[in-house]
Amino acid sequence: MSTDAVSADTWHDYARSQLHPVLEGALHCFTLHGYHGTTIRMIAAASRLSVAGVYHHYPSKHAILVAVMSQAMEDLWQRSIAADAAAQGGPVDRFVNIVTCLLEFHTQRRDEAFIALTEIRSLEANARADHIAKRDRQQRLVESVVEDGVAAGAFTTEHPRDASRAVVTMCTSVSDWYRPDGALSSSELAARYCGIALGAVGGHTQTGGPVSA
Amino acid sequence: MSTDAVSADTWHDYARSQLHPVLEGALHCFTLHGYHGTTIRMIAAASRLSVAGVYHHYPSKHAILVAVMSQAMEDLWQRSIAADAAAQGGPVDRFVNIVTCLLEFHTQRRDEAFIALTEIRSLEANARADHIAKRDRQQRLVESVVEDGVAAGAFTTEHPRDASRAVVTMCTSVSDWYRPDGALSSSELAARYCGIALGAVGGHTQTGGPVSA
């Protein structure tokens, strides 16, 4: 077969950062002060460039925000469909993989996820529409898996769309409070959230699973 | 008995707005543009005052943000402990009342809740510490109810604190997407979220409840 043998498990890989130095500096400033609370001079200092140097790479402060947010949403989407495809079993396995993917992204790419969640109102109309479309696409993926699970009898929720939204929001909110130096690692927290999310959609939580004590 | 016969169910009442006109105008601006994206002149225009008129009531733009956020957190807290106390039964009833209270607040006081959630980084150090303390107090209330439920055998979650945080965040996130002109009313959505939240903590969801079709 001529399928890409490498891409199968890349949704777990968070080694490389792949973000432009200007975006890296800007992301740090945005996280601390918000978009409007961040000045071009802060971004220049954080990326060790002059003000004019920043404008050599990006035409405006807004373009920097758009680049940060769109790359984050695209990264999450590619990982999500890879996680979905990697599940060999039924809707339960797909659900667990996608929730795991959401948790890992919102802990491993915490700042990107936080900005993508909180700076939507700072986007100009066109960029905002693009962002909302990407967010809805992500939401619909979870909804379709939950609806498949209900149809297969694996999930008992009477409100698949509300339960899906609840699950997605509890996962995205992780970028709001998670600290890498806390008690739980990214994968430990992901395992716990799979159980919590399964309960939310009326699935069976495997309490005797492979999670270590 | 000399108990206050009125205060028992006031956690359901969202009739009065009780917000100072300046705070009302500022809240509207903050919701649309964020704190740093809002100018004093926007707030003055929204509250039909001159700039100097605004400064007669509040000493600074930051003091306006603090007033909006602290009043929101205090309002939610008072409603939460009233909802908790109003539950006559065990931990399940207390849990359902508190989740209902959270949902009603985040739909009926959507803008206040949204600002309290997204503008923490715009608060100066002391005000931020106060806000975090109020947020933690709210979090601990839910945790204590869930832990009581686990002790009583009503909830089966193995991770009460993580499940509590997941429940609180799914409820607070409602202020991010709920629209009053949408398909579901505040109380209908609250009823659905009680079922979803019960599932998240490993409780029994009453599928044949009094929710109308």
Add this chain to the structure above:
DNA sequence: CCTACCGATCGGTAGG
């Protein structure tokens, strides 16, 4: 002498 403001403009700083 109080309150609830107003028209005008201050010293500095923002994005570009």
Add this chain to the structure above:
DNA sequence: CCTACCGATCGGTAGG
């Protein structure tokens, strides 16, 4: 990618 700047607008305050 820098120094030297701009048009405009910022948060906050003066006297009345």
